[in-house]
Amino acid sequence: MADTILIVEDNETLRAGIRVSLEESGYGIQEAATGEEAIKKLEVDSFHAVVSDIKLGDLTGVDILKKAKEVNIRTEVILMTAYATVETAIQALRLGAFDYIQKPFELEHLKHRVRTALKMGKMRGELEFYRKASYQNALESGALVAESRGMKDILSVIRKVGPTPATVLITGETGTGKELLATLLHFGSTRSSGPLVKVNCAALHENLLESELFGHERGAFTGAEKQRIGRFEQADKGTIFLDEIGDMSPTTQSKVLRVLQEQEFERLGSSGKSIRVDVRVVAATNRDLRVEVKEGRFRQDLFFRLNVVNLRVPSLKERHEDILPLARFFLNQYSVEFKKKVTGFSPVAIEKMRSYLWPGNVRELQNTIERAVLLCDDEVIQQENLTMEAAPGEGEMTWGETLNLEKLEREGIIRALQTTRGVQKEAAQLLGISPRVLNYKIQILNIDWKIYRNSVA
Structure with a gap:
């Protein structure tokens, strides 16, 4: 209908x-x-x-x-x-x-x-609907915001491979939402009623990581006073998410490879008894594993086993269409959480979010909106409420960025209007065009020049 x-x-x-x-x-x-x-x-x-x-x-x-x-x-x-x-x-x-x-x-x-x-x-x-079902944790942070082509393609692939047992490798910059996509893969599979076990491979030393993944027997090492069940065993009939797998040592890599190949492993300190499991592996990394393989830091055979399906998550600057919908999603979330009546963004605040490159990706946007809602005294978030944490120059739009012509034109005109506080004649001089051409571009690009009258460049 x-x-x-x-x-x-x-x-x-x-x-x-x-x-x-x-x-x-x-x-x-x-x-x-x-x-x-x-x-x-x-x-x-x-x-x-x-x-x-x-x-x-x-x-x-x-x-x-x-x-x-x-x-x-x-x-x-x-x-x-x-x-x-x-x-x-x-x-x-x-x-x-x-x-x-x-x-x-x-x-x-x-x-x-x-x-x-x-x-x-x-x-x-x-x-x-999903807040009442198993998808709750997977959807709470807004992964379904997919106005951009890149995210629509990823969600399309997830719908296709989610119900299968295929191993998935998720790659992308820090803060792009790789863990959330892994959660969506799990809850969209036939294993959704089973456990989803998450392990950050970069957070633990090599020996501790092996014990965390495979478990250990009592007395396996100093301090091992009782038997420990490992994460692979905990994930039986479910999914294990290995985050930052590119940081894993070669020794641990070989043991993970065995699980992928044979669906079995041994606890540390065991007498050779193998434990069989039925586990789907979803891994993620912000490294280029092909480079890691070439330089000898990552096993090629493990890479091939992991890379059955590859999901490359675009950075937020590549998914420009998602910035405002994500911001509104987080605004609604934190308005409820903090019990504050913050209902939207001012036009200048919107332009500030759209023109910023978000080097910290979705995580930085989420933190920025959380802070803005917390500190905002009005019902509408203003430009000054949005404080970005990027190093000087890191979050600024540069002409070297891969953007289409309309985005470059829009950004240039906005910067000129900000600098001249909305005076079109002066903005046109900065841009090297006539005021008539500038006015035409403002109309075509739907830019509200009046909001820059009292803005600070």
Whole structure:
């Protein structure tokens, strides 16, 4: 069944244009030319989303928002506004609107925001369901936020390989969410009712790691006063997640290889008795294991055994589309946790998050939002509430980054507007273009130049 959308706009030409555009995308559309008509439709039918002008003859977009949320809290509302009503739009965000778009706008931009709103609504519904089931811990930190192509591809692979016994190697920078993907793999498998055992291979010395993984018999070494069951044994009929496997010593690597090949091992200090287990192995590393193999630090045969399915998790700077949805997810999470009524981000704060490179990836974004919610005194997080921890220059956008032309243009224009505090003539001089060209680019890229009037560069 198609998602249903109510369009509320008193300009007949614009309303018709929006209707045609959204119908082409397969949505079910209803229209209202007045606020009163929209209220009546909301009382009769349930909508997945509402796209409403803020300035209506009889009512306002805020009135429509309140009614939509009163009827169905899950209805996502996007408001259309002119420059003169940005303050009202911000108030609407505080009241629960998903987003707002400034007139004039491209219909493609509106369609993208509608798609994003509907996906976020579906994710909220999924999260409410899974919090009551075994997926709770896997989904709490927002792994299902996947607006970017890279993350969509990863989740597609997880859905395919999750139910199989295949060994999976997850690679990527620190803080990208490798452990969470391992959890999703486990709960999406036929082993989901079995244990999920997690081991950080970099956190323990070689001898301690062997004892941790394989267990030991009483008296196996000084201090071994009783028998210990190892993590592989604990993970029988389930999944073991070996994090930072690239830090494992060659001796331990050979023992892990045996488990993968034969599904058996021996406890330290045993008399040769082998223990058989049925364990799926999911491993992760932030190292390039091919380089480690080439330089003799990692066994090639173990690498081949682990690399049956490889999931490369993109860094956050590679998944630019996910930054704001993730930020909103963490905002909701910590607002509840800290019992604070923080409902959104200011436009300047949003631009700051979008233009930052996040060298610490999702973990840094999560920590930044947690700190911002904790210290924020207002209902909306401002630019000054967002304190990033990167070393000087590390988180700044550089022209050497692999970005598309639109992102480079957008970043350059934003930096110029920040430097000149929103004075377009001066920003155009900095960019080496005419004010007319700059104004055209601002409209095309949907940049709100007025928010930089009082900003600090």
